[in-house]
Amino acid sequence: MFRRHGLRAVAAACCATALFAPPALAGGDGPGAPGAGDEYFPGYGNGGYDVSHYDIQVRYQPADDHLRGTTTIVAKPTQNLTAFNLDFALTPKSVRVNGLPAQFSQNGTELTVTPAETLPEGSLATFVVEYEGVPSTVEVDGLNPWIRTSDGALAVGQPEISAWWFPGNDHPRDKATFDISVTVPDGTEAVANGVNTDRSSLAGWTTWKWRTTKPTATYLAFFGAGQYEINQRTGAFGQPYVSAYSDGLGELEGPAKASVERTPEVLEFLSGVLGEYPFEAQGGLVSSEGMNFALENQTRPTYSHLFFRDGANTSVVVHELAHQWFGDSVSVDTWRNIWINEGFASYAEWLWSEAQGTGTAQELFDHYYAQYPADDPFWQVTPGDPGKEAVFDGAVYDRGAMTLQALRNVVGDEVLLDIVRTWVAEKKYSTGTVEEFIQLAEQKSGKQLDDLFNAWLFTKGKPPVGEATGVPASALRIQAAPPAAVAELDRTHALLHHDH
Template identity: 85%
Template sequence: MFRRHGLRATAAACCATALLATPALAGSDGPGAPGAGDDYFPGYGNGGYDVSHYDIQLRYQPADDHLQGTTTIVAKPTQNLTAFDLDFALTTKSVRVNGLAAKFSQNGTELTVTPPKTLPEGSLATFVVEYEGVPSTVEVGGLKPWIRTSDGALAVGEPEISSWWFPGNDHPRDKATFDVAVTVPDGTELLSNGVNTRNSSLAGWTTWRWRTTKPTATYLAFMAAGQYETSTKTGAFGQPFVTAYSEKLGDFAGAAEASVERTPEVIEFLTGLLGEYPFEAQGGLVSSEGLNFALENQTRPTYSHLFFRYGANMSVVVHENAHQWFGDSVSVDTWRNIWLNEGFASYAEWLWSEQHGTGTAQELFDHYYASHPADDPFWQVLPGDPGPKNVFHKAVYDRGAMTLHALRNVVGDVALRDIVRTWVSQKRYSTGTIEEFIALAEQRSGKQLDELFKTWLFTKGKPPVGEATGVPASATHAAVAPPKAVAEIDRTHALLHGH
């Protein structure tokens, strides 16, 4: 993801809530926990059940940003469940559990539901929530992630956005498949994840239907309504390649199209490095307002027009599509592990540059290593444990990419490719931790890598030159002429970090 983000101010309050609740033991009756157990964001997600599918039915009016909907959640209790929480911020009108009316209460983004009967562990359960609201006016803990535009809206954000348009279990640990049907006034385009299965019109309104059949984290589900030029072509491997460009891009349109239309080429390149593309569709959406970041929405990254203000930008397209493997297919088990998303996506930019002759990965490593002196605060943020306020700090991206190149220097090209391809294959559609990745890297390479990872990910300060740290002597001074890729990467990362 490319962005600068203010994280949830209510984390401390959520933490207190989570600590007060004790999940029931398996086989006993009790409420599910109001959090998924994430150290950085204890109130995110919920315990007591596992979601397999979301069916989201919405009616959205861009003129006043009014949204009404019904979401059906298919889930399986992981304990005998007497009550459970959903993450949701809009006004709830009713809740039904297994077809029966259920009691509920709402506080911030916590929707607590008490079903009329205990839900047996392992049973099939359905939660049907009816709701409405004006998402752009809803603020919780200082957050208003819903983006209203002059012609519609963007439900795009990380780590929080889903609570502003559908109820769910909002943590990457609980992935599910999605059917999204949104009814909007005729002439308004509506984009979401996966494949557009069918559209229909009645009485001045059009319903757009989207389906994704691969496990998806809730924050990677998105909705974009507005005036877009849309197209569906054949992409890499014969898949649907869906693009949407705001009709208001103006002078940015050519550069945006010159970049995003190369997505199938990027996916083929990344597949050669990482293995099979994990999803059923591909594409991209470029907005013209309201957005100052890019996000790796599953199958369809969303880009701010600002990435194309200096011309075509392949760095951001490579970055967001690399996330389809790192972040989307293999997601973070907790948000502390964000390096597994951003470090790998950033290093993919370096590999693209190496492939296209605009700077080798070693040249880029040398440049960034030399450009940050030892006393630079950049070296004080730990990619392996950045803290909740620094989840999207530039060190997670740039020092994160440098970590992977240092690993390459220590284990070699063949071993690194084997490590990475094994990781995305073994962890496909699930989650992972940094510790699991380190263990795999040692197992596949046959090398002891404690010093390398401890130094790069978990130790403040500039890593020293040395064989064990993967820092060659050449990195101590910048090249006279930095690689051509640096200009584009730096412009992209400047927008990312708001510098």
């Protein structure tokens, strides 16, 4: 879902010889690019290599927030690589490339590594980084996404968090599989992505091992350490199900469990709409402090306790689980394409409401269309290109969902279902753009949809009523009694895109 973003910093912390080489020449040896080329966040991610696997081993002490780690990265150079960058904010102690010591320097969250030998294009490469630090004290350009709690920490954030606990290629374009090992003092629990493969104790410390075998974006890898009740059982599709609830939830424990424990049911519903669930495990984690948002961490979304203040809230569960398809399996190719994540996850809430009989998607569309007058700032954000400062604006969510209902009105239920299922099947474990989705929608519908998508995604102002825009006349009528789902949707989205 969301975390306030920040630009890469220039606070230098040199750890070895400074090695800032010029860009690589086409066809020759050279360094990888220090960014992935994202127009909103040009410093995020890196070029020159492709990661296939991360092995992350961290030892975390809640008492002083000290983290010590060793991360091994398995990668393949995409060019003859003389130097490369990793995104990392903590202090490296050593870097080895293919077993040999490498020179390195650090500037903000850019860790530049120069191996002893050029890495041939297409070869097997391993990067091993040893490091330590106190993540809650590391600030880069005013940004610190690390969440320290009274009993531990939450490595949860979007679009950045990984640099505060492991080095990597921090952009959704470069997904990888993960082994995450978290060692904490006995009596402390540690939860991460995927399947819990082992737990063992030695000399007062317990190591929790987690594995996810499907491609995962770096910001969707997480861990939560603290005092948790952990429940493990069989979930939907016969998969491992793990849920974790902070001991400090108090009176919110009941509504939190009444919501998150419906995860298998919600996944069964969503798979009936979107197609096969793309991952190997499921569950969720609810924190009692430290965060006021929810995030779709792959296989195991993380929820703030605040979502359950007014009782059970299945809308937020539906939203984060829909992200497993839209955001996790099919990720943004660049952060400009955030509508593909948030618009679809929000519309999934409308479909759930329709199925539960608490308000049809059209009734919800009509409500929100009438709720925002033409001069409301809501209509000044274009979900298809919201701008760096409005990546998580409310319009990306609600106007984004309205776009899909408008598309449904123009192409019909069966065609929309075909578009969505084809999209998640063809883009599975990769990335997509808004333009690619529009092209698919036109292909499947046999219609020219420029008027609809331009009005809803790329033009400031309230889309007018009309057949081409998918806005029916019913949207002009303000209902005396809004759909029953509205209250839950409103309080859910108020937190989802709250700028904290």
